Amino acid sequence: MPRSNHPRRRRASPARGTAAGNGAPSADGELELDRARLGIPERESAPDGEWSVRTITARNAQKEYTCPGCNHPVQPGLAHLVVWREDALFGAEAGLRDRRHWHTNCWRGRSYRYR
Template structure:
């Protein structure tokens, strides 16, 4: 007869102690800094799940519809301070942000 108080393996304990990580959630909000036309910009991706409102893309003038992955960009080197830069942030289609670099 097998022992009932047998020690369970380390892998079994680890699965119970740590919840599974949501990789999409972890990678969707990575903010980065980019330089465009000599200015520094904070750029943060917004996933399809996080996109719940419609915005007007300043690159093409069309709507960024809810449920569409896009980018939020705001100045990182503005003279009026971080609060003013964050208030002036804009939501861009990913494609429009990329072609705007030319």
């Protein structure tokens, strides 16, 4: 009998995101939750206004940008943040158009400038 080039399916495969199909989250379960959150920007308040902050994963970082915090490049393949003003002078759309890509540490460190 000739060999088949197609893999055979298993009858009872464990559900995705669970360990051995018993309903318990796998080690990747937390990773999947983070992946679901990445598309949703978080709101942050600072003395200079309201900001929306969205995380960009290393896999999704495709282009080079200049970080406004340190004026160094944000290299492709480096996880970083996209930040825009929610309370921009000319409206939310203008804030979104003026969004900037920050290194994560540069964005977190900027809060110390207000002390």
